[in-house]
Amino acid sequence: xxxxKKYFTEGLIQFTILLSLLxxxxxxxxxxxxxxxxxxxxxxxxxxxxxxxxxxxxxxTLDGYGIHPKSVDLDQFFTTRRLLNQVRQLxxxxxxxxxxxxxxxxxxxxxxxxxxxxxxxxxxxDNGAGLEDLSSPDATPAMRGGGGAPESTYNxxxxxxxxxxxxxxxxxxxxxxxxxxxxxxxxxxxxxxxWKQDIDLGAGREVFNYSNRQKDSEEEKPxxxxxxxxxxxxxxxxNGVNLQEAQPVDGETGESxxxxxxxxxxxxxxxxxxxxxxxxxxxxxxxxxxxxESPSTSRAPPLAPPLAPPLAPPLAPPLxxxxxxxxxxxxxxxxxxIMELQAMEVNSSxxxxxxxxxxxxxxxxxxxxxxxxxxxLGTFGPSPRSTLINRxxxxxxxxxxxxxxxxxxxxxxxxxxxxxxxxxxxxxxSSGNSSNINSTFGATNLTGLFLPPLTNGTNNVTSAPVPPxxxxxxxxxxxxxxxxxxxxxxxxxxxxxxxxxxxxxLDSDSGLSLDSSHSPVSPSSSETSCSSxxxxxxxSATFSEEGAVGYxxxxxxxxxxxxxxxxxxxxxxxxxxCRMSYQEFHSLPQLDNIGHNxxxxxxxxxxxxxHPELPxxxxxxxxxxxxxxxxxxxxxxxxxxxxxxERRARAMKIPFSNEKIINLPVEEFNELxxxxxxxxxxxxxxxxxxxxxxxxxxxxxxxxxxxxxxxNLEQGVHDLRRDKTRLQKEQVxxxxxxRQMKQKMQSLSQVVFAQLRDEEGRPYPxxxxxxxxxxxxxxxxxxxxxxxxxxxxxxxxxxxxxxK
DNA sequence: CTGTTCTGTCATACC
DNA sequence: CTGGTATGACAGAAC
Numbered sequence: 001x002x003x004x005k006k007y008f009t010e011g012l013i014q015f016t017i018l019l020s021l022l023x024x025x026x027x028x029x030x031x032x033x034x035x036x037x038x039x040x041x042x043x044x045x046x047x048x049x050x051x052x053x054x055x056x057x058x059x060x061t062l063d064g065y066g067i068h069p070k071s072v073d074l075d076q077f078f079t080t081r082r083l084l085n086q087v088r089q090l091x092x093x094x095x096x097x098x099x100x101x102x103x104x105x106x107x108x109x110x111x112x113x114x115x116x117x118x119x120x121x122x123x124x125x126d127n128g129a130g131l132e133d134l135s136s137p138d139a140t141p142a143m144r145g146g147g148g149a150p151e152s153t154y155n156x157x158x159x160x161x162x163x164x165x166x167x168x169x170x171x172x173x174x175x176x177x178x179x180x181x182x183x184x185x186x187x188x189x190x191x192x193x194x195w196k197q198d199i200d201l202g203a204g205r206e207v208f209n210y211s212n213r214q215k216d217s218e219e220e221k222p223x224x225x226x227x228x229x230x231x232x233x234x235x236x237x238x239n240g241v242n243l244q245e246a247q248p249v250d251g252e253t254g255e256s257x258x259x260x261x262x263x264x265x266x267x268x269x270x271x272x273x274x275x276x277x278x279x280x281x282x283x284x285x286x287x288x289x290x291x292x293e294s295p296s297t298s299r300a301p302p303l304a305p306p307l308a309p310p311l312a313p314p315l316a317p318p319l320x321x322x323x324x325x326x327x328x329x330x331x332x333x334x335x336x337x338i339m340e341l342q343a344m345e346v347n348s349s350x351x352x353x354x355x356x357x358x359x360x361x362x363x364x365x366x367x368x369x370x371x372x373x374x375x376x377l378g379t380f381g382p383s384p385r386s387t388l389i390n391r392x393x394x395x396x397x398x399x400x401x402x403x404x405x406x407x408x409x410x411x412x413x414x415x416x417x418x419x420x421x422x423x424x425x426x427x428x429x430s431s432g433n434s435s436n437i438n439s440t441f442g443a444t445n446l447t448g449l450f451l452p453p454l455t456n457g458t459n460n461v462t463s464a465p466v467p468p469x470x471x472x473x474x475x476x477x478x479x480x481x482x483x484x485x486x487x488x489x490x491x492x493x494x495x496x497x498x499x500x501x502x503x504x505x506l507d508s509d510s511g512l513s514l515d516s517s518h519s520p521v522s523p524s525s526s527e528t529s530c531s532s533x534x535x536x537x538x539x540s541a542t543f544s545e546e547g548a549v550g551y552x553x554x555x556x557x558x559x560x561x562x563x564x565x566x567x568x569x570x571x572x573x574x575x576x577x578c579r580m581s582y583q584e585f586h587s588l589p590q591l592d593n594i595g596h597n598x599x600x601x602x603x604x605x606x607x608x609x610x611h612p613e614l615p616x617x618x619x620x621x622x623x624x625x626x627x628x629x630x631x632x633x634x635x636x637x638x639x640x641x642x643x644x645x646e647r648r649a650r651a652m653k654i655p656f657s658n659e660k661i662i663n664l665p666v667e668e669f670n671e672l673x674x675x676x677x678x679x680x681x682x683x684x685x686x687x688x689x690x691x692x693x694x695x696x697x698x699x700x701x702x703x704x705x706x707x708x709x710x711x712n713l714e715q716g717v718h719d720l721r722r723d724k725t726r727l728q729k730e731q732v733x734x735x736x737x738x739r740q741m742k743q744k745m746q747s748l749s750q751v752v753f754a755q756l757r758d759e760e761g762r763p764y765p766x767x768x769x770x771x772x773x774x775x776x777x778x779x780x781x782x783x784x785x786x787x788x789x790x791x792x793x794x795x796x797x798x799x800x801x802x803x804k
Numbered sequence: 805c806t807g808t809t810c811t812g813t814c815a816t817a818c819c
Numbered sequence: 820c821t822g823g824t825a826t827g828a829c830a831g832a833a834c
Contacts, residue, residue, distance in 0.1 A: 643812085644812090644813095666821090666822065666823085691814095691822095691823095692812080692813065692814085694822095694823070694824080695812085695813070695814080695823095695824085695825095696811085696812060696813075697824095698823085698824055698825060698826085699811080699812070699813080699825090699826080700811085700812095701824090701825085702824090702825060702826055702827095703810090703811090703826095705825090706826090
């Protein structure tokens with residue numbers, strides 16, 4: 001069921017994207033085939049592109065669903081991290097490209113799909129918001145206003161934003177789709193089914209509607225008419241596209257925008273027969289750099305020869321579109337700061353991407369201001385770099401929502417209230433559902449899948465397909481990185497095994513849970529936690545709680561107490577079963593007496609009749625013990641169940657229970673010994689039993705303390721990491737703010753210099769004079785060479801007090 | 805069969 | 820000194 005669900009969800013997403021953006025007809029079968037290798041092979045036959053996508057899909061599906069939770073999660077985790085790193089690097093590079101936009105689309109879809117299940121705020125997109133805020137104000141307003149003027153949206157410098165140009169077209173195409181004009185009954189039924197299935201996932205019906213639209217569009221394919229149709233549709237799309245405003249990757253907004261982006265990319269990459277209809281610049285991954293035309297052609301970008309090998313090298317030299325206004329230094333600093341942050345989190349993948357950093361300065365305007373935004377771009381960057389800067393910007397915007405969701409904690413979140421609600425992807429991760437993670441990744445995979453079909457030609461795309469892998473990988477990486485950043489979410493999300501493997505990054509809570517799981521005593525809690533961890537977020541939550549609490553969990557303690565009461569036995573077997581309870585008891589001093597009494601009394605009190613009353617109703621051992629009791633004579637059973645000291649005590653005919661020997665206070669213990677006339681051997685044995693019993697409890701307590709210490713340390717590490725990440729984000733934000741302020745100062749200085757005249761009416765050349773600002777608000781004009789060079793060459797240093 | 809984990813026990817230090 | 824606790828180390832059992 002899960003598998004099917006996921007499959008359908010992903011399929012819907014893909015459909016939506018394809019239909020909305022391309023207007024190209026997308027065959028469901030194709031999509032299915034991409035995800036389901038066998039079907040695809042049957043229908044289309046094997047293809048390299050297909051294979052790749054298939055691999056990703058497989059991995060995703062596996063991850064999400066149910067293969068060994070451990071391996072799968074870990075795989076996803078590491079993969080996502082790697083991909084995230086790559087993506088971030090790319091962002092820094094600020095590679096412009098349609099591909100980037102495609103990534104955004106995937107993410108959004110994923111987020112949308114996952115949105116239903118998610119509930120983890122920690123992973124929210126705060127970052128994105130912060131980035132945007134940090135980013136040049138110009139960009140943000142444009143973004144938010146986006147519906148109105150997509151062109152100007154992101155890059156003020158680049159007059160033409162590809163987005164603007166592209167978006168309108170898309171919207172036009174989509175407009176008709178929205179109407180579901182061409183939907184057949186079958187389509188509608190399918191959509192309904194999918195919708196029902198995905199409701200659990202939280203996907204909105206909207207998604208399905210999109211898919212319908214896509215189907216319709218598939219039939220219709222891109223028509224010039226569509227573009228005309230949808231002024232309204234465009235607006236709606238743009239609204240959806242206004243990621244920053246509604247960072248929430250809610251069904252439509254997040255998805256729709258990215259989809260459009262993707263479609264654009266796809267179009268650009270793969271010119272359709274109807275290319276004339278879509279003038280959007282086509283950027284083949286490989287040819288990308290060459291193709292990239294000036295973004296100036298926002299609406300009708302020239303069609304670049306899109307035919308590029310599907311597997312173009314990820315890193316193409318980014319086209320320099322430096323924004324003159326921004327200082328390269330500043331930008332570079334920003335980039336470096338971001339890079340450092342990434343480097344901190346990311347491992348090795350960044351190196352390759354970093355190489356492209358040269359180009360990044362160009363894109364820096366967007367990047368520098370909002371680091372987060374930059375990262376998403378970076379992810380895209382790797383795929384096709386030829387894309388125009390404008391496109392990058394647009395992609396940026398589109399991608400932001402998803403990214404922001406991922407990094408909520410890192411960035412100053414308050415800005416986007418709307419964004420907080422949609423946190424699908426991250427939430428899933430945090431929740432710890434492997435399926436969720438898979439779903440998120442699945443979206444990325446979808447992109448990959450999506451592309452292959454195009455290459456195959458099932459979709460009208462004729463041009464070379466963009467390599468699906470980079471996108472998916474980038475998305476995954478970003479997701480993973482974010483996940484890593486959010487320690488808590490991570491911890492909760494991953495299963496015990498996963499956490500243990502993750503080691504440093506993951507919490508040690510898993511260790512606790514593992515213990516519990518191993519112990520037969522607490523099958524309900526431990527087992528449920530384990531199984532649930534793999535399957536459901538709720539279970540993961542319980543798990544995390546248990547782990548955090550450790551042995552001291554209240555619920556556990558209660559259960560333990562009951563168990564212990566039932567259990568009798570100082571014997572190793574019993575103790576094993578009850579070890580959790582033991583620890584609990586020990587941890588709670590007031591309970592020690594009771595617990596010990598229960599544990600140790602039974603064997604002694606009812607030496608031969610104990611087995612029928614054995615408390616172990618749950619564990620394997622309990623069953624074994626019962627069986628053994630039936631088969632074996634009571635004495636043997638006792639011997640087997642009892643500990644060495646128990647047996648010795650019986651052999652020595654000690655008149656009282658080991659429990660008393662161990663737990664009685666010294667005074668009472670001495671009285672007890674005095675009452676009975678015991679031999680030296682018996683006294684020695686009793687003292688040894690008492691000593692060993694005490695030591696045993698001490699050892700248990702010691703181990704528990706040790707474990708708690710480790711857990712606390714892990715928690716501390718996680719907290720520190722969070723703080724570190726937060727501080728790094730803040731640093732990036734500050735850098736961006738400083739840069740903006742510098743720019744403002746520069747512009748204002750220019751204004752001032754333009755108005756300034758010396759006594760002779762001559763202007764002060766900005767190149768020779770600089771403004772110095774006093775704390776009291778006064779402004780002084782000083783020759784630039786004053787400090788370093790010789791002041792003499794400057795006419796005179798004039799001091800003027802200017803009031804602004 | 806091997807490696808890991810859990811548990812009990814011992815030795816020792818400390819209070 | 821006695822009694823108890825804490826902890827590292829070891830070994831056996833179970834998985």
